[in-house]
Amino acid sequence: MATTTLTPRQRAVRSTVALKALMAITGLVMIGFLLMHMYGNLKAFLGAEVFDHYAHWLKTDLLYPLLPQGWFIWIFRFVLLACIAAHMYAAAVLTGRAHGARSTKYVTTDRIQETYAARTMRWGGVIIVGFLVFHLLQFTVQAVTPGFTPGTSPYEMVVLSFQQWWLVLAYAIWIVAVCMHVRHGVWSALTTLGANTSPGARRFLDGLAWVIAVVLFVGFMIMPVAVLLGWIN
Template sequence: MVLKVLMAITGLIMIGFLLVHMYGNLKAFLGPEEFNHYAHWLKSDILYPLIPEGWFIWIFRFFMLAAIGLHIYSAATLWRRARIANPTPYEAKKTLAQTYAARTMRWGGLILVGFLVFHLLQFTMQRTLVAGTSGMEPYDLVVAEFSVWWMVLAYGLWLVTVCMHIRHGFWSAFTTLGANTSAKARTVLNGCAWVVAILLYIGFMIMPVAVLTGVLH
């Protein structure tokens, strides 16, 4: 139970991060200056002078890494326990009618993390750029990278994995935390899970698609 709660809370923290990240990306529609100002602000004076300039991003990164680490640790431990308790996968399948998203949480989670590593190498470390060059202003970098059609396609596919994971994870997290108590609660929870997943998909993809179609340049 402790591990399930840990997985639920760390998962919800990450969903919170994604909603903020998505909102931040939409600032690209306000123009290069607004977007670059926002991107630089993230790394400079948040909470200054409460903490020294530039510290916030590192505290935040440490916090996110801990959340990701604990999420994967609890998932792996629960998986191992379930396998020991129920060694034949057929038996497990027979007992539960699961959705596609529920059955693909583990593989989906791995693909999600795999592409996340690429994403960080691309935009944060600027090591795997396909059209941009390291040191470009954030707006120019994003526009350069998403002017390549297959990059937009790759992100489109990755986000399907991310949002499916979130759709099921959101539902599971609130179930673990005790919100799934009646048929009505289940319907509301299911609706909210879909809304968050679809909102994130559209909110994230709208900017790369706008670049590819020349709306943002």
């Protein structure tokens, strides 16, 4: 049987396709996490007991006794961290290749067709990662404790934190960056995975991307705003 030797260009094309698929899959995993996280945050409207029970179940009892107590959350964190690292690596490599492929400095048709969200995906990613680190230092490590003391219950941590107006404002900026990233990312990921097969499918994907982005924005912001206004205390 004859073997086929790939040219450098063919290998580069296959590598690019693989990186785009990696970005798409890891991006969808992270969007799933955001939707789950948003759902958990909304439990604050049900009171301290319900919210604290959910937090304890998530960190200790989820998938128990299938897994030992407390294992799931660490496995989940490792998988999510791996997805973030793989997503950022693929994005960096693809961005470098895109810049390297440009032989002229004039504006091309492809660049004109890019949306604002697409052009700012890199900076949006930087904002998201930066605030994610702060978020982990605040609620997981508890090294940054605006309004509360370490060891406070999950419900009290959330309420006391979002009573700080500046934190709600910073959180809003972060959520806007996330939702811009998600709006473009949903469409791009599903297109990469082959869902954009017709004009009708394109319109559906664009609408789906907007719906997910809006749901995430409202779902994430309604609780901090309710705390700041005193509706949750």
